[in-house]
Amino acid sequence: LCQxxxxxxMVLLLSATKRNDSRPTNLRAFFLSSLGFIHLxxxxxxxxxxxxxxxxxxxxxxxRIIPHVSPTVHKHLIEKGFIDEDSLCELLxxxxxxxxxxxxxxxxxxxxLYVLQTGLYWFLVRxxxxxxxxxxxxxxxxxxxxxxxxxxxxxxHRTSLAxxxxxLGVWPLRFLLFKLMLMSGVVKIQSGxxxxxxxxxxxxxxxxxxxxxxxxxxxxxxxxxxxxxxVAITLWIELPATVLLLSPEIQSRQTGATLQIMLxxxxxxxxxxxxxxxxxxxxxxxxxxxxxxxxxxxxxxFWMIRRSVYITVTWLYLFVTFLSMFALEHNDxxxxxxxxxxxxxxxxxxESLLPPILNFAIGWVAFETISHGISNRSxxxxxxxxxxxxxxxxxxxxxxxxxxxxESREFWACLKIRPLYNNYARPYGLTSSYGLFRRxxxxxMHTEGEVGWAGQPPSVVERPEIILEGIYNDDEEWHxxxxxxxxxxxxxxxxxxxxxxxxxxxxxxxxxxxxxxxHNPWFVHLVKKLLDPCPQVMDLLDPSNFIPHTxxxxxxxxxxxxxxxTRVPSEWSKTVGVVKILPFEQRxxxxxxxxxxxxxxTVWHRxxxxxxxxxxxxxxxxxxxxxxxxxxxxxxxDPNKRxxxxxxIGLCSVAKLMRxxxxxxxxxxxxxxxxxxxxxxxxxxxxxxxxxxxxxxxKK
Numbered sequence: 049l050c051q052x053x054x055x056x057x058m059v060l061l062l063s064a065t066k067r068n069d070s071r072p073t074n075l076r077a078f079f080l081s082s083l084g085f086i087h088l089x090x091x092x093x094x095x096x097x098x099x100x101x102x103x104x105x106x107x108x109x110x111x112r113i114i115p116h117v118s119p120t121v122h123k124h125l126i127e128k129g130f131i132d133e134d135s136l137c138e139l140l141x142x143x144x145x146x147x148x149x150x151x152x153x154x155x156x157x158x159x160x161l162y163v164l165q166t167g168l169y170w171f172l173v174r175x176x177x178x179x180x181x182x183x184x185x186x187x188x189x190x191x192x193x194x195x196x197x198x199x200x201x202x203x204x205h206r207t208s209l210a211x212x213x214x215x216l217g218v219w220p221l222r223f224l225l226f227k228l229m230l231m232s233g234v235v236k237i238q239s240g241x242x243x244x245x246x247x248x249x250x251x252x253x254x255x256x257x258x259x260x261x262x263x264x265x266x267x268x269x270x271x272x273x274x275x276x277x278x279v280a281i282t283l284w285i286e287l288p289a290t291v292l293l294l295s296p297e298i299q300s301r302q303t304g305a306t307l308q309i310m311l312x313x314x315x316x317x318x319x320x321x322x323x324x325x326x327x328x329x330x331x332x333x334x335x336x337x338x339x340x341x342x343x344x345x346x347x348x349x350f351w352m353i354r355r356s357v358y359i360t361v362t363w364l365y366l367f368v369t370f371l372s373m374f375a376l377e378h379n380d381x382x383x384x385x386x387x388x389x390x391x392x393x394x395x396x397x398x399e400s401l402l403p404p405i406l407n408f409a410i411g412w413v414a415f416e417t418i419s420h421g422i423s424n425r426s427x428x429x430x431x432x433x434x435x436x437x438x439x440x441x442x443x444x445x446x447x448x449x450x451x452x453x454x455e456s457r458e459f460w461a462c463l464k465i466r467p468l469y470n471n472y473a474r475p476y477g478l479t480s481s482y483g484l485f486r487r488x489x490x491x492x493m494h495t496e497g498e499v500g501w502a503g504q505p506p507s508v509v510e511r512p513e514i515i516l517e518g519i520y521n522d523d524e525e526w527h528x529x530x531x532x533x534x535x536x537x538x539x540x541x542x543x544x545x546x547x548x549x550x551x552x553x554x555x556x557x558x559x560x561x562x563x564x565x566x567h568n569p570w571f572v573h574l575v576k577k578l579l580d581p582c583p584q585v586m587d588l589l590d591p592s593n594f595i596p597h598t599x600x601x602x603x604x605x606x607x608x609x610x611x612x613x614t615r616v617p618s619e620w621s622k623t624v625g626v627v628k629i630l631p632f633e634q635r636x637x638x639x640x641x642x643x644x645x646x647x648x649x650t651v652w653h654r655x656x657x658x659x660x661x662x663x664x665x666x667x668x669x670x671x672x673x674x675x676x677x678x679x680x681x682x683x684x685x686d687p688n689k690r691x692x693x694x695x696x697i698g699l700c701s702v703a704k705l706m707r708x709x710x711x712x713x714x715x716x717x718x719x720x721x722x723x724x725x726x727x728x729x730x731x732x733x734x735x736x737x738x739x740x741x742x743x744x745x746x747k748k
Contacts, residue, residue: 106582189477
């Protein structure tokens with residue numbers, strides 16, 4: 049398998065020759081605008097959650113974090129009274145939204161604006177504590193800093209696409225996407241998680257992911273073979289298909305980028321992962337970018353034959369690797385698909401694949417730097433090539449951590465890049481390694497001897513979920529406190545679309561359910577804020593909790609439940625022991641279960657697991673001592689203090705309305721509408737420009 053993958057990938061990479069294309073492209077501007085929109089959404093999402101999460105009255109106030117992560121800012125701005133911590137973070141978020149709007153509308157794509165966005169979001173993430181410790185926050189920072197250094201224009205405020213004479217700046221972004229997808233695939237198999245090795249991960253993931261999407265319940269009802277085939281295709285796209293992203297030939301890159309975009313679209317349809325999938329799709333645009341130099345006048349049929357050959361070789365490579373990685377089999381008379389890769393084989397494949405690809409890319413960028421620098425007699429081209437080469441080395445350094453053998457390579461050791469990465473880039477969150485969904489969570493226990501579909505163990509789902517219960521001062525009955533997005537007492541409520549906004553509290557509650565209450569100080573502080581009560585924190589929960597009551601909460605306790613999707617009556621659903629099968633009438637086909645007329649009465653099924661936290665009152669001495677020992681202050685604060693700086697421009701009122709009516713849900717629709725319009729303009733301009741070029745060729 050290693051020999052096949054290595055041979056075919058090297059044929060694809062090393063057989064590519066230069067092809068000059070006179071067709072101008074707007075993909076560069078489209079990517080730069082898309083990155084601006086993603087920043088706009090990221091800062092917008094931060095701003096509307098700031099009061100309850102990070103303000104002086106929030107769950108993890110920034111005033112206890114800034115002195116440790118940014119002592120210079122604290123000393124020269126805050127201690128001297130120029131501005132308070134809350135107003136500083138709010139102003140930075142508003143400034144980020146403003147600059148993001150400029151970038152998204154294409155008013156300017158100057159590199160300095162992307163440097164500014166990097167600094168703004170970097171500061172907010174560093175001071176965001178537990179709620180901003182996700183990999184996609186680092187990915188957005190890394191993408192923006194790489195874009196500012198190698199891809200965004202610096203000589204003018206607008207992006208002149210037709211005048212781009214080199215393709216040096218696209219290589220670091222291609223390597224960033226290559227690193228993201230390759231590491232995501234490799235770590236899944238290296239972890240040894242049996243759900244990935246048995247290709248049964250989707251039988252758990254759709255119900256156990258942090259915030260399932262609207263279509264997750266329907267996809268969860270598909271036959272196990274289709275779900276396992278989807279897992280196989282995911283690993284196939286993340287491993288061998290990722291190699292195509294670095295091919296110098298456009299046909300191979302188009303195939304690789306198309307597969308990556310298809311994967312991200314499917315994830316968007318079934319899950320809520322904020323802007324992460326949109327950012328991954330945006331990173332595919334530099335992969336599709338062509339050169340804009342005029343190509344020599346050669347017979348058109350030659351180029352068509354050449355294009356067909358590359359497409360054929362590309363799909364032959366993909367077909368061979370898929371057959372090498374997976375095999376079909378019959379178990380108990382049922383069709384199944386099996387993974388032929390072990391963690392050791394993946395390690396050997398990685399060790400044989402990465403060195404020649406990285407060495408080739410470095411040589412290719414160095415060759416283009418020298419050739420373009422000499423032909424154009426331009427110092428700026430040489431500088432761009434050197435910077436691009438340095439950024440590639442820095443971006444790809446985390447790839448060397450995949451195996452111990454890669455770290456000991458003499459070539460990489462002599463470049464002294466690893467100390468720079470360890471001492472500066474990684475500690476400051478400028479670049480990182482990635483590995484999403486390394487292991488499946490929410491895996492339940494099954495009875496010994498039980499056999500599921502096609503001989504595999506039954507896929508018993510046990511999604512842990514924390515349920516808060518409270519007693520109000522005017523009542524003696526325990527009431528469940530609903531969150532806005534995560535599963536709760538309403539078992540009939542379908543998962544809703546909230547991405548690209550990320551409700552950070554709902555996400556963090558998912559992680560807290562995997563541990564203990566005393567290991568999550570922010571959770572204990574959340575309970576204290578609800579007992580005080582603090583309006584900013586209460587606003588993060590579902591408003592229906594507090595509408596029927598005129599008094600505050602007196603006691604709160606937490607229970608742990610195991611959740612699972614309900615199932616339609618099917619042969620494979622009955623092989624899973626602990627599930628709730630819906631009482632649908634017998635239908636002729638499986639597809640009839642997915643019709644709107646067959647809308648289930650309940651979506652979730654839950655059962656009590658354990659007590660997560662005992663009942664606590666607001667004046668509990670141990671509670672106050674615990675939160676004070678972790679640096680939290682035993683007070684709520686003035687809810688109007690937060691708007692002292694921004695009240696004159698009305699932003700506080702706008703944010704309050706946005707939180708109350710959830711207007712931030714308009715963001716994804718606005719994003720897709722504007723991006724669709726820009727895409728139409730891109731195709732129109734490309735078509736018109738190409739027609740003009742062909743007309744000039746005919747005249748010659």
